[in-house]
Amino acid sequence: MAEPSVAGTRSVGSENAEARIEVSRTGETRPALHRAHRAVEYPPRRSAAGSAMTRRALVTGASGFAAPFLIRHLFESGYEITGTTHGGGTSPDARSVPLDITDAEAVRRVVSEFRPDEIYHLAGLTRPASGAVDEFHAVNFGGALNLLEAVKEEIPEASVLLVGSAYAYGRVDRPISEDVPLAPMNHYGVSKAAAEMLGKTYALEGMRVVLARPFNHSGPGQSPDFLLPTLVEQFAEIKKGKRDPVVRLGNLDSARDLSDARDIVRAYRLMLEKGASGEAYNAASGRGTSVEETFEMVRKAAGETEVELEVEASRVRASDIPFLVADIGKAKRELGWEPEISLERTVREMVEDAEARS
Numbered sequence: 001m002a003e004p005s006v007a008g009t010r011s012v013g014s015e016n017a018e019a020r021i022e023v024s025r026t027g028e029t030r031p032a033l034h035r036a037h038r039a040v041e042y043p044p045r046r047s048a049a050g051s052a053m054t055r056r057a058l059v060t061g062a063s064g065f066a067a068p069f070l071i072r073h074l075f076e077s078g079y080e081i082t083g084t085t086h087g088g089g090t091s092p093d094a095r096s097v098p099l100d101i102t103d104a105e106a107v108r109r110v111v112s113e114f115r116p117d118e119i120y121h122l123a124g125l126t127r128p129a130s131g132a133v134d135e136f137h138a139v140n141f142g143g144a145l146n147l148l149e150a151v152k153e154e155i156p157e158a159s160v161l162l163v164g165s166a167y168a169y170g171r172v173d174r175p176i177s178e179d180v181p182l183a184p185m186n187h188y189g190v191s192k193a194a195a196e197m198l199g200k201t202y203a204l205e206g207m208r209v210v211l212a213r214p215f216n217h218s219g220p221g222q223s224p225d226f227l228l229p230t231l232v233e234q235f236a237e238i239k240k241g242k243r244d245p246v247v248r249l250g251n252l253d254s255a256r257d258l259s260d261a262r263d264i265v266r267a268y269r270l271m272l273e274k275g276a277s278g279e280a281y282n283a284a285s286g287r288g289t290s291v292e293e294t295f296e297m298v299r300k301a302a303g304e305t306e307v308e309l310e311v312e313a314s315r316v317r318a319s320d321i322p323f324l325v326a327d328i329g330k331a332k333r334e335l336g337w338e339p340e341i342s343l344e345r346t347v348r349e350m351v352e353d354a355e356a357r358s
Helices: 068-078 104-113 134-154 187-204 227-239 261-274 291-302 327-336 343-357
Strands: 021-023 029-031 056-060 079-086 094-097 116-122 159-163 206-214 246-249 254-258 278-283 289-290 308-311
Touching: 068 079, 068 104, 068 261, 079 104, 094 159, 104 134, 116 134, 116 261, 134 159, 159 187, 159 261, 206 261, 227 246, 227 254, 227 291, 227 343, 246 254, 246 291, 254 291, 261 278, 261 327, 278 327, 289 291, 291 343
Parallel strands: 056 079, 056 116, 079 094, 116 159, 159 206, 206 278, 246 308
Antiparallel strands: 021 029, 254 289
């Protein structure tokens, strides 16, 4: 889930895919699947320990922020993983396959050849590169449609997790449970809500489709387009003397439910393992943190006390949601899941990572 921004998770093929090389878990290199289709021979299902009949997982949007955390978690749980990407690389724990998620035939080929047991659909846009709103719907809704149709035609017995967004809820002034009607306030939220409705339809037709509604989550390596990582990056630059000691933000009272990406991806796997088809599950901390509290938390972790905080009116938008906090009771009851990593630890590790890179 994300505040609307560039996620880097649109799985789109490249005209240069012919030259792409993938690296397997064992370190060997092999040509990646490309749009000028060439059959890929997948090895027997074996885990990291070498046991046969390992479950196969397909992760779309594998070059995005959260996917490497998910891939590592699945690999450590014994899965064999293929990740679809648009530009960029993927985790060394997964086979990498370039894919345009809006190309229905290409999606069908990948699904048919890899034949996964589980599919984690993370590919999507949170801000179109062109600024055109139709990209939201072409990728977030159209991509989900292509994937679900491919699974229905090729491997209807597979389980699919559609990763949506808490922004599909819109403005709700209390902790949000899954039974709250969806009322998105922007095109990103609308496209995610529409994809979720699509998933429910396929679930009613007999497929196993579970719906994830993650709230904001962060961790080292996240794009600075989001609140927490941009704060972390600014403090790192201030500490190195690369920026004046001033941080500019929007509404300081706005509250978000901030989690660690590692907790969120644990929830994703449990949703497919224990969740009910057609049901939605929130993935979040269940705790609201204001923008100002987040600023103070980063300042403390960075050890910087002489930093001025300014409010910029241009950063406050009419469509901003002032309160976006989850009720995670359903995930606790039905999945046996709850977050384990404190926000303070996440912030500390992000600050350490940013300072090492700056």
